[in-house]
Amino acid sequence: MSAVELGGRRVWLTEQEGRRPAVVLLGGCGVPSALWQPVVDLLPGRCVVRLDRPGMLGTPWPGRLPRLDEEVATLAALVGRTRVPVVLVGHSMAGPHAEVFVRRYPELVQGLVVVDGSVEWDLRPAGRRDRALRAFWLVAARAVQSGLRPPPLRLVARLGGRVVVAAQSRLRLWEPMPAVAALGDPDAAASVVAENGAYTDQLRDLDRVRAERPWPGLPTVVLTAAGDGGSSWVHAQRRLADLLAARQVVVEDSRHLMMLDCPQRIADAVRAVEEEA
Helix, strand or coil: EEECCCCCCCCEEEECCCCEEEEEEECCCCCHHHHHHHHHHHCCCCEEEEEECCCCCCCCCCCCCCHHHHHHHHHHHHCCCCCCCCEEEEECCHHHHHHHHHHHHHEEEEEEEEEECCCCCCCCCCHHHHHHHHHHHHHHHHHHHHHHCCHHHHHHHHHHHHHHHHHCCCCCCCCCCHHHHHHHHHHHHHHHHHHHHHHHHHHHHHHHHHHHHHCCCEEEEEEHHHHHHHHHHHHHHHHHHHHHCCEEEECCCCCCCCHHHHCHHHHHHHHHHHHHH
């Protein structure tokens, strides 16, 4: 484990040495890399790299809402550290990061697994309301960063993280969640708020990249958690799978944090895209 400078930002990498191609695990908004451990355990002997974006695990939050381009630049620098091609696994909000990377650098990727990736269809153009919302989210992130300095409030933030994990998985609130302690750090909490504030803008930027860069046709699996959004979410994910010429796998017994609920499905998907390549 180490903090490194990638794409102009300080991030944290957790690396397991082993057989290539490397599997790069990218968590969604506020998802500490330790939550991927059940998947890593199912990939013995493999090179596995986990990324914690700025603000997590003691790295500084940069003090702004993250842009899609800088997320992709960080990912490009990460992939540049390892032997290519790699298998990318993008969860939730990191799904768009991985998709854009594949569209821009297809020669560096062997396959893609999207785990309950973020999708929004028919987004309207940004307007004055969106500028006001960006300012609100930035103020909120800075307020959280400064407000969580007292240790008692950090405990409250950790409890909030525990509630969110329990709400998005099959875990019970009282079950062990060691990775959630990281969310009590002021920079980590500010990062989570900032990433939420960047959500819509990043998906608008994704739409622009889709219009400019055709899908290269790499082996892709879209894993859809059916335990939260029901049929409408499954349909939205099917549109994503169609767009990426991917195979959709609907995981009925999983909620959003599939790496906790059904890690075997993710490990199986990694092997599937490798075999197809």
